[in-house]
Amino acid sequence: MTDAILYDVPKPGVAHIVLNRADTRNAQDTAFLYSLNEAMDRAAHDDSVKVIVLSANGPHFSSGHDLREADGHGNMAKHDTVGTWTGFGKPGAEAQYAREQEIYLGFCERWRNIPKPTLALVHGKVIAGGLMLMWPCDLIVAAEDTEFLDHTVAMGVGGAEFFAHPWEMGIRKAKEFLFTADWLTAQEAHRIGMVNHVVPRAELEAFGLAMAERIAQKPLFALKLVKQAVNAAQDAQGRVSAMQTSFALHHLAHAHNMLVHNKLIDPTGLMAGAKKPQRAAE
Numbered sequence: 001m002t003d004a005i006l007y008d009v010p011k012p013g014v015a016h017i018v019l020n021r022a023d024t025r026n027a028q029d030t031a032f033l034y035s036l037n038e039a040m041d042r043a044a045h046d047d048s049v050k051v052i053v054l055s056a057n058g059p060h061f062s063s064g065h066d067l068r069e070a071d072g073h074g075n076m077a078k079h080d081t082v083g084t085w086t087g088f089g090k091p092g093a094e095a096q097y098a099r100e101q102e103i104y105l106g107f108c109e110r111w112r113n114i115p116k117p118t119l120a121l122v123h124g125k126v127i128a129g130g131l132m133l134m135w136p137c138d139l140i141v142a143a144e145d146t147e148f149l150d151h152t153v154a155m156g157v158g159g160a161e162f163f164a165h166p167w168e169m170g171i172r173k174a175k176e177f178l179f180t181a182d183w184l185t186a187q188e189a190h191r192i193g194m195v196n197h198v199v200p201r202a203e204l205e206a207f208g209l210a211m212a213e214r215i216a217q218k219p220l221f222a223l224k225l226v227k228q229a230v231n232a233a234q235d236a237q238g239r240v241s242a243m244q245t246s247f248a249l250h251h252l253a254h255a256h257n258m259l260v261h262n263k264l265i266d267p268t269g270l271m272a273g274a275k276k277p278q279r280a281a282e
């Protein structure tokens with residue numbers, strides 16, 4: 001594990017994983033995601049750990065995927081892959097499809113199914129791929145200053161790779177969020193049920209760790225079973241097959257952008273600014 005991801009057990013039964021690439025606002029490159037996955041595996045495999053808390057150092061939870069990574073495909077060779085996809089050096093659309101199967105959709109699905117409660121503590125900005133670190137968690141607590149954004153449509157791609165938007169936001173709000181690429185406040189996210197609690201920034205960690213500690217007092221096997229039961233209810237609504245469809249459409253957009261712009265995203269879309277977040281009057 002690198003120092004980009006920190007791991008600690010601050011309370012009995014509670015593992016705390018911290019995104020620690022503050023200088024890049026926790027932008028996610030290949031090494032960062034493998035390191036995070038390693039920390040998730042460590043907590044999952046440790047029978048003394050009952051709850052996993054994920055939070056971030058720095059001004060923002062995560063600015064999303066690190067678009068400045070020079071050789072994402074080449075860097076795949078530096079890591080032992082977790083899934084069964086290969087071909088990270090292949091030409092055409094194959095390498096990108098394989099890479100995103102492994103480190104985006106694959107990792108998110110893997111973390112979503114860890115048989116222990118997971119709790120994300122978010123603050124600052126959570127942008128596009130940043131949502132893919134918090135949405136796989138079972139519970140989310142947001143600091144009052146948190147703002148969420150998915151501007152992938154503005155960049156010529158239909159939503160982040162782990163397309164949980166319809167389940168996290170509801171159909172109508174998900175469409176507005178994606179079509180407009182406007183910011184969503186913590187208060188609005190709470191109103192639509194996307195986050196469990198909104199707390200002052202200074203209280204975020206203490207609130208989250210206390211909640212994790214309460215959960216860790218329950219029998220782990222029952223926690224595992226009830227998590228599986230709720231996840232099964234969500235999957236019975238077609239989550240997995242819908243996500244596979246949206247992932248394929250996401251890659252149609254990548255392939256299209258490569259043909260038209262010679263980039264995975266439409267560079268002209270980055271000029272489209274998002275509206276300033278509307279503060280809810282509460």
Ligand code: ZN
Pocket residue numbers: 100161250254
């Ligand atoms: Zn992608």
